[in-house]
Amino acid sequence: MYRGENEYFKRAIKRAYKRYTGERDDKTATIADVAKFFNVPIDKERLNDYVIKDIAYDVPSISIIDTKNNISYHANYTYDADLLNYSGGVVKFNSVVATSPLCKEESLYYIGDERPIITKMTFTSGDYELVLEKENAHAIGLFGNNGVKFAVRYLQNIERDNRRKVKQKLLTKIHKDNYNSAGSLEGCFEQIYTYGLPNYIIKSDNIDKYAYIRKDSVIYGINTLEKKGQCERFDGICFEDIRVDVDKYMPLQMSVDERKSKTYPFLYDSRVTSALIFRGFTSDEVDHSLQVYKDQEKVRLKYLASRRIYDKGFNREIIVDEELDLPNITDGKITYEEIQSLLLLLQEKSYVSNNEFINVSVVELNTFGTMVKDRCGLIKEDIDPLAPSLFINKSFDEIRMLVETNKDSYFDLLDKQFRNITNQRKGNAKVLKP
Numbered sequence: 001m002y003r004g005e006n007e008y009f010k011r012a013i014k015r016a017y018k019r020y021t022g023e024r025d026d027k028t029a030t031i032a033d034v035a036k037f038f039n040v041p042i043d044k045e046r047l048n049d050y051v052i053k054d055i056a057y058d059v060p061s062i063s064i065i066d067t068k069n070n071i072s073y074h075a076n077y078t079y080d081a082d083l084l085n086y087s088g089g090v091v092k093f094n095s096v097v098a099t100s101p102l103c104k105e106e107s108l109y110y111i112g113d114e115r116p117i118i119t120k121m122t123f124t125s126g127d128y129e130l131v132l133e134k135e136n137a138h139a140i141g142l143f144g145n146n147g148v149k150f151a152v153r154y155l156q157n158i159e160r161d162n163r164r165k166v167k168q169k170l171l172t173k174i175h176k177d178n179y180n181s182a183g184s185l186e187g188c189f190e191q192i193y194t195y196g197l198p199n200y201i202i203k204s205d206n207i208d209k210y211a212y213i214r215k216d217s218v219i220y221g222i223n224t225l226e227k228k229g230q231c232e233r234f235d236g237i238c239f240e241d242i243r244v245d246v247d248k249y250m251p252l253q254m255s256v257d258e259r260k261s262k263t264y265p266f267l268y269d270s271r272v273t274s275a276l277i278f279r280g281f282t283s284d285e286v287d288h289s290l291q292v293y294k295d296q297e298k299v300r301l302k303y304l305a306s307r308r309i310y311d312k313g314f315n316r317e318i319i320v321d322e323e324l325d326l327p328n329i330t331d332g333k334i335t336y337e338e339i340q341s342l343l344l345l346l347q348e349k350s351y352v353s354n355n356e357f358i359n360v361s362v363v364e365l366n367t368f369g370t371m372v373k374d375r376c377g378l379i380k381e382d383i384d385p386l387a388p389s390l391f392i393n394k395s396f397d398e399i400r401m402l403v404e405t406n407k408d409s410y411f412d413l414l415d416k417q418f419r420n421i422t423n424q425r426k427g428n429a430k431v432l433k434p
Contacts, residue, residue, distance in 0.1 A: 006091060009077070009111060010057050013037050017055055031064070038062050038075035039096050039109050039116070059091065071100040083108050083118045083133075086141040093117075102404060105396065119396055123403055125411045129155040129167070132391060132399055137179075147189075149176040150392040154414040158200050169196035171418040173379055175388035187214035188389075190377040193223070194421055204228060204422040211371060211378050212249065217241035217333065218375070220368045222278075223251045227423070229283050230356040236278035236290075238368040240333050242267075254279075266293040266300075274334035278364065280357040286319060288357040292342065294334045299326045301342055305351070320351050336373035339365055386413060 016037065019029035031050050032042040040062065042050060049068040055061070061076035075096040080087045082095070083106060091111075098105040103123045107116040118135040131153040138145050154171040176189040193208035208223035217240045225234040235251045246267060266272050276292035284307075291302040305320040324345055329338050343362055352358050370376065379387045385406075391399055403410060419425065 005111070006077075009037065010060060013055075013060050014057050017052075020052075034062070035064060035073075038073075039094055039107065039114070040064050040073045040075055040098075069100065071098055073098050077111060081108055081117070081140055083120055084135075084138075084140050103400065105400075121396055121399060121403075123407060123410075125407065127157045128411060128415070129153075129157065130403065130407075130410060130414065131155060132396075132403070134392065134396075145176075147176050147178040148392060149174060150388040151175075152386050152388045152391070154418055156201075160200060166198075166200050168200045170194065171414060171421070172196060173386070173388050175377070175379070175392055177392065187212060188377065189213075190379055190389075192378055194418065204424040207421055209378055213371070213375060213377050215375075217244075218368070218371045219244070219249050220364075220371060220378075221249060221251050222364065223253070225360065225364075227356070227360070231360050232281050232283055234278065234280040234357070234360055236276070236361075236364065238276040238364075240274055240372050242272050242275045263289075264291065266291070266295075269293075269295075271295045273332060276334070276365070276368065278357075278361050280360065282356045286357075287316075290357075290361050292334075294328065294338070296328075296331070298328060299334065299338050299342060300324075301326075301346065303346075305357070322349070334372070336369045339369040339372070384417075386410060386417075 013034065015024065016029045016034045018024040019027050020031060020034050030044075030047055031052060032044055032047065034052065034055075035042045035050075037060070046068065049066055051065045051067060052062065053065055054063040059077055061074070064073040065071070066073070073096065075094055077091050078093050078095050079089050079091045080095070081093055094109045094111050096107045096109070103121055105119065105121045107119040109116050115136060117138050117140070118133065120131060120133045123130045131151070133151045133153065135145055135149040135151075137147060152173045153169065156168045156170055157165045158168050160166045172191075172193050174189070174191040177185055178187050178189060180186045189210065189212050191208075191210040194206050195203055203226075205228055206224055206226040209225070210221045210223065212219040218238075219240070220238040222234065222236045226232060227234075235253050237250055237254070239246070239249075264277060267275055267277070272293050272295050274292075274294040278288075278290040280288045282288065286305050286307050289302075289304045293300045293302075301324040303320060303322050303324075304318075306316040306318050309315045309317055324342075326338070326341055326345060329335060329341070343365060346352065346358070347362070367378075371378075377389070379389070381387045381390055394402075
């Protein structure tokens with residue numbers, strides 16, 4: 001907010017407050033007239049239930065109590081957008097925090113706007129938190145947001161150094177609707193991941209997967225997949241249609257130099273229509289690479305497994321180096337049926353037995369194939385009551401009522417989902433030493 005606008009709101013807030021208290025009698029005003037400058041919701045049918053505890057004008061702020069529902073509101077104008085990890089510039093935001101016995105709700109607005117930029121609602125059960133967060137389109141910070149995003153997060157409050165509690169992320173699920181310049185929905189983005197920096201506990205199995213679902217193509221990526229004692233590291237990317245900006249969608253661990261080297265010779269080949277790439281390192285100290293490319297003639301699968309020979313510099317022992325080809329079932333992009341045919345051909349090979357990398361690859365190829373066939377995302381709404389796509393079009397009043405009605409079952413479900421993904425039994429996590 002620029003200086004002139006800042007001065008206008010200061011004067012307007014002061015006038016409304018003085019009319020509310022009777023210090024000015026040129027016009028009348030209610031507590032709702034004051035609260036609207038701070039995006040504090042007031043039920044106009046019961047104005048007498050609200051009390052202003054504090055108000056300031058220099059940098060405008062206010063504290064209001066809803067005595068009937070035991071809700072306290074605090075709002076202040078600021079240049080900090082803490083919910084977006086952004087700070088600086090001029091005072092242009094209004095930060096609102098509502099605290100009740102049920103939950104804590106934090107919202108960020110542009111001063112004078114009625115729609116929040118982001119809203120975060122936190123519910124607590126013992127040491128655990130369920131966070132529901134909706135972020136609208138904005139251009140704040142380096143990256144901004146060009147759609148509508150909803151996140152469901154499961155966190156644990158952990159005592160650190162016997163002095164303070166820190167929040168450990170356990171499970172995060174994200175759904176984002178992307179719109180074009182005309183305002184039409186053109187696709188969605190989904191992501192599910194465990195843990196998250198900083199880490200205060202010893203991690204078990206770990207995943208970070210994402211997907212871009214469009215009307216005409218699917219992109220499925222794996223930043224991280226770790227299975228302790230089995231597949232120690234696994235990442236990959238699947239393009240149903242390779243005619244996109246490939247570098248924009250690649251997993252974090254695949255560097256540009258690596259991608260454009262001879263490691264993936266067909267990833268940038270104009271004749272290729274679809275590309276599927278997986279890499280991994282298994283507990284027997286073997287590096288694996290599985291690449292699938294479809295062009296106008298065939299579907300080609302390349303599998304390489306090798307082990308470093310430590311007493312001979314950087315030499316490697318080749319364990320498997322094989323290329324398998326299948327004729328196309330259809331022209332154009334790869335299909336579910338072609339993926340299934342590849343899997344059948346692959347599973348006939350002798351090196352598949354007890355091969356953890358191939359086992360994981362089969363699961364992920366099936367996941368991608370299902371997404372191609374059904375145009376569905378990573379998180380299935382029909383089996384997950386806490387899929388973020390189920391909440392993205394609901395108001396936070398509706399969400400609050402849903403969680404209030406199902407709070408125990410929601411926390412139990414999140415705990416079960418987290419422990420199933422990370423392959424661990426229920427119990428206290430081992431805390432990392434500081």
